Amino acid sequence: MKVLVAVKRVIDYNVKIRVKPDHSDVDLTNVKMAMNPFCEIAVEEAVRLKEKGIATEVVAVTVGPKAAQEQLRTALALGADRAIHVETDERVESLGVAKLLKGVVDQEKPDLVILGKQAIDTDNNQTGQMLAALAGLPQGTFASAIGIEAGEIEVTREIDGGLQTVALKLPAVVTSDLRLNEPRYAKLPDIMKAKKKPLETHTPESLGLTVSAAPALLKVETPAERKGGVKVASVDELVDKLKNEAKVL
């Protein structure tokens, strides 16, 4: 079976962000970028399916600017067979991305699409669900385990109360949560090999699509900074402060 795995280029999760002085957005100039951590988990899962002989081909896809090809190369180094870049410089958000991915799904006809559950920049947590809706497919979001058998995929989902397991008819869309797996690091020879793997580029126009308008971003601000308080010397002092100063006990 064919697995399509979507990846997003985002700010590295270790970087402390800055808001632009004009409050128009977060400042990404000269900031370290990386593959969204949840997408790394998605790629890892797809590659493991191939290693187990369940998947026959893993195709990585991204929507974004030219530079996002870096993240496709990372996916290829991690074990994807080929990559598709839908290039656009517009500010595309979840609905727009989902529509473009739907265009790719129509062309590629994968049996399974795996995405990260959320991107750590917009924190939307929407794209997988939207793609599933547009493609008329079932969705297994926030997955911590999957199992494939007889035309179905069983997905264990991390929900607020614990875990829920659902069975979805294939083709299906799955979004990864943190516990799905622990992604590997790309090895140098694989990084070299990845440079030669096929990477196909599209534009929204070449897919016959237009980019859906995202909600207007009116302003981006830094939240009120929380001030550090005091160190207390003992448990007694802590209990006293909580009772008599903070009055929370």
Add this chain to the structure above:
Amino acid sequence: MSILVLAEHHDGQLASATAHVVGAARTIGGDVDLLVAGNHVTGVAESAAKLEGVTRVRVADAPAYAHQLAEPLADLLVSLADDYTHVLAASSTTGKNVLPRLAALKDVNQISDILDVESADTFKRPIYAGNAIATVQSADPLKVITVRTTAFEPVGASGSASVEAVDFVADNTLSRFIGEDLAQSDRPELGNARIVISGGRGMGNGDNFKLLDAVADKLGAAVGASRAAVDAGFVPNDMQVGQTGKIVAPELYIAVGISGAIQHLAGMKDSKVIVAINKDDDAPIFQVADYGLVGDLFELLPELEQKL
């Protein structure tokens, strides 16, 4: 304006999150209806009808809606959405699962996890793990929104809405419920506890969480955890607090053996008072803590329990 709120419920009980989402809906203004979807949810609908400011409770009671699967719930919402300008749900795992699906089926954007309402089409929401706050404006005819429940006051329970059945029954052949493994606890829910005490990697193992439990019992607190503690298998996933886990904003948050990574802070930094217990004097958690106690948690927790 007319707003439909998807009610959150578990085990035949209306979840407290719903009153907060109705609070957000009333901030937007206009008529507010509640949708209770599930199987055998008469009791939930009765509680829902008491929420102040709700005009009408619409009840979709059918086996198809048991377990809140996204496919039938989204179809149900699509069948009702044309009566409304806004559809709201909590930023719970149910809301986050279902609302994007509804939005895509209606060809509109979805706005996630709003913290504040500027107007009927303009909202504030956290981005980059809450390290920036975006003000976004939707031009869509239908606004589909998930709500950060800790950011809105709940409405009271002295209302008396009408209750009406919804006839639409979704036909779902795509997905099937297999089972669930839900945490059993007599403690308050993490999302609305007045006090939360969380443990991190410093706890060492799952058994040591008993030290936290003992303090939690004295305080009537909920117990949470960092991702590292969940990943290491000390405690189950439903206890994770943070950017990609639960968001809490209690009166008192006590972080024990947690370093204070931005992803963890994203889930608790709106707590009223923060206490950190950590053996590392330089741990970043102290930068946000109102009261920091430097030392070995294995000595400090039993002492704290005893002195409360």
